[in-house]
Amino acid sequence: MGKAYNVMAATCPSRTVLHRIGARWTVFVVNALADGPRRFTDLKAHIQGITPKVLTETLRSLEVDGLISRHEYAENPPRVEYALTPLGRSLLVPLRAVRLWAEQHVPDIEAARARHENQTYADTV
Amino acid sequence: MGKAYNVMAATCPSRTVLHRIGARWTVFVVNALADGPRRFTDLKAHIQGITPKVLTETLRSLEVDGLISRHEYAENPPRVEYALTPLGRSLLVPLRAVRLWAEQHVPDIEAARARHENQTYADTV
DNA sequence: AGATACCGGTATCAAATCCATACCGTGAGA
DNA sequence: TCTCACGGTATGGATTTGATACCGGTATCT
Structure with missing residues (x-):
């Protein structure tokens, strides 16, 4: 069923979904809600x-x-809590993989950036 | 090993890595290079x-x-090819998961957006 | 020979997004 | 009464992104 969509097509709705996921702070907010509201x-x-x-x-x-989801409690003082929905929790899985990749490959990327600074050849394939 | 980094810290280098991954078009370019240069x-x-x-x-x-990596062939006419490095290929794995999630959950998200439309409309009535 | 088209980009400027800083209304505490 | 925390807004500038036009070199067509 997933293959009905192609992210490379400009008109495909999965584009907007990927765009939202890739928005500046989405990964951080979703990850921050991983352990609860x-x-x-x-x-x-x-x-x-x-x-x-x-x-x-x-x-x-x-x-x-x-x-x-946003829950506004009618207490005193009022309290607002944000929590992942089941859909949000399902996104947590691939996003966690991305975050782990980022954390694990920081040295590689810093090395690549340093290499580029020094103008060394880029053919390290 | 990976746990030496914490993406929530503003000063953490993994931040810049995640930022690069989350940049507007990174997912598309990396995925487009999945099948070769x-x-x-x-x-x-x-x-x-x-x-x-x-x-x-x-x-x-x-x-x-x-x-x-960028390869400039000194042919006639000149040709430029872009290819994933091993590091780029390793990123392909988590990114593919994100893309699949996006493609699979388009209906859920569209439903949520429609629900929100109706809600805001109902609020005004 | 001249016109045209493709490749791998730049230049220029407008629009969308992001960020920093200051501020607001309510309620609680001193 | 004064001050503080909460959950945000308002404003205005900086950064990123986008649309469009163009360029130099090479090949191809006529």
Whole structure:
């Protein structure tokens, strides 16, 4: 059923999906929610460097796409929690693989960048 | 080994790696090179919607990071081929998982978006 | 010989996105 | 009353992305 879509086609809806996944902060927010619901300020502290505006936008987008859910508790003081939906949790699997790849290959990529700085040949295939 | 890095830390180098992976067109270019080397114009035709400028920038960035290699053949007419390096091929694995997830969950996400449309409409009524 | 087309890109400028900083309303605590 | 935390907005500048036109070299067609 998945093969009904081709990401290389400009008109394919999977394009917009991939675009959303690839958006600047999606990977971080989804990963930050991996261990359970979190509050706005908690997320902001956990994902270092994200600004409140961008965090708000990212959360809204993910909510629209059904990847996370927003729960507003009518307590005193009011509390807002964000959590992954089942769909969001399923995305966690491939995203975790990407994050692990990134963490594991930092030395390789830093070496490649250093090599490029030194103008060495690029033919290391 | 991989756990020496934490993507949530703003200063962590894995951040820049994840940023590169998540860049607008990286997934498409890497996937387009999955089946072997391709030429510039071929890539441009295959990845619908990418402009030459952006394709050039993406290829240069991926080359700096050691994910692809650029071969300029001194033939007549000159030919330029881009290919995945072993490092790039290793990235192919998690990226393919992401692409498959995207292709498989298009209906879910479209449903979520439609649901959201209806919700906001219902809120105004 | 002249016109045309392909390849691998640049140049230029407009549009979309991202980021930093400041601020707001509500409620709680001192 | 003053101040602080929470969950955000407002504003305005910086960065990235995109659309379009163009270029030099080579081959091909007429």
